Amino acid sequence: MTGVLVLAATPIGDVADASPAMVAALVEADVIAAEDTRRLRDLCRRLGVETTARVVSYFDGNEASRVGVLMDALRAGERVVVATDAGMPSVSDPGFRVVQAAIAEGIRVTAVPGPSAVLTALAVSGLPTDRFCFEGFASRKAGERSRALAALAREERTMVFFEAPHRLADFLADARDALGADRPAAVCRELTKTYEEVVRGTLAELAEWATGEVRGEITVVVAGATGPAGSVEDAVAEVLARVEAGERFKSAVAEVAAASGLAKNELYEAALAARKEPR
Structure with missing residues (x-):
């Protein structure tokens, strides 16, 4: 029997957002991989949770080296819970590597949904x-x-x-x-x-x-971009016309890029090249 890997979402601020399912996950865990072990223990204290799980540190600096330890626990049939400082593990937080490793070996991966910034x-x-x-x-x-x-x-x-x-x-x-x-x-x-x-x-x-x-x-x-982007050629022409009328080059590029939906850097390079072309 192999174990199960549980990604447990923790509160992003208000501890009252902790779900009963998250509390149960901490109580039932054999191993808790915590991004910050002190914060995890403080969270348990505030929630009134008593856990007998082994708590191991699992953060960006040691994530790769900890995967083997967590996989050994999963192979031994243990329930491993990953809990980061806030929100869902693996979303800009540790968790992705052990998820990949567990999936590769056919070990069940599940999640306790919850708060997300x-x-x-x-x-x-x-x-x-x-x-x-x-x-x-x-x-x-x-x-x-x-x-x-x-x-x-x-x-x-x-x-x-x-x-x-x-x-x-x-x-x-x-x-x-x-x-x-x-x-x-x-x-x-x-x-x-x-x-x-x-x-x-x-x-x-x-x-x-x-x-x-x-x-x-x-x-x-x-917000995302709205409307189709104008052509680079038309935008370059407008930039050059503005410059000839006395506007500063960088200012013209910034305003035309914003109005046309073109990337400022792309328009800057194109307009700069056009200025250097012989007339």
Whole structure:
């Protein structure tokens, strides 16, 4: 008899959101793989849960090396529960590797559904929810982040991102430049917690707001592109016409890119090349 791997969603803020099924999963576990063992024990304390399970650390830094330990427990018929600090394991959190390994060996994988910052932010953002995509954390490196956002300029689905508070201003500024200053968005901070805050506006407005001190867990929701993108040729022509009329090159590129739905970086390179062509 092999065991079962359980992905248990934990509260993203308010401990009252913990489901009876999640509590039962902790009580019934033989092994609990916790992203932070101290937080897991504190959660159990607040829930009044007593567990006899072996609690092992399972975070980004040791996830790969812990898979073998967890798989041994599953092969021995034990019930292994994965619990991250908040939300569903494997969604921008540890869990994916052991899920893959368990599936490869035919071991049952199940989940205890529960709170999700992705869906909660999407629901309260006021942006379209019929089609959306989750982009997780953007790169810490400015160049990679800008290129990734530029590649999403024509994405028509609502986009959901996670971001660290100390990088939020840079992320929103890059999103403004790549997706357009007037693109609607929402910054969701400390969801379900005491100081929950949802700030809605354009990317330009949010980028300016974020230059102040922002704290807590951050989820950003950005509206998808609307309408067909204009042609690069027409956009380049408009940029050059604006420049000849006295407008600054970068400013012209930013405004035309936002209006046409084209990626700012793509239009910048095309317009720059056109300026260099002999007339």
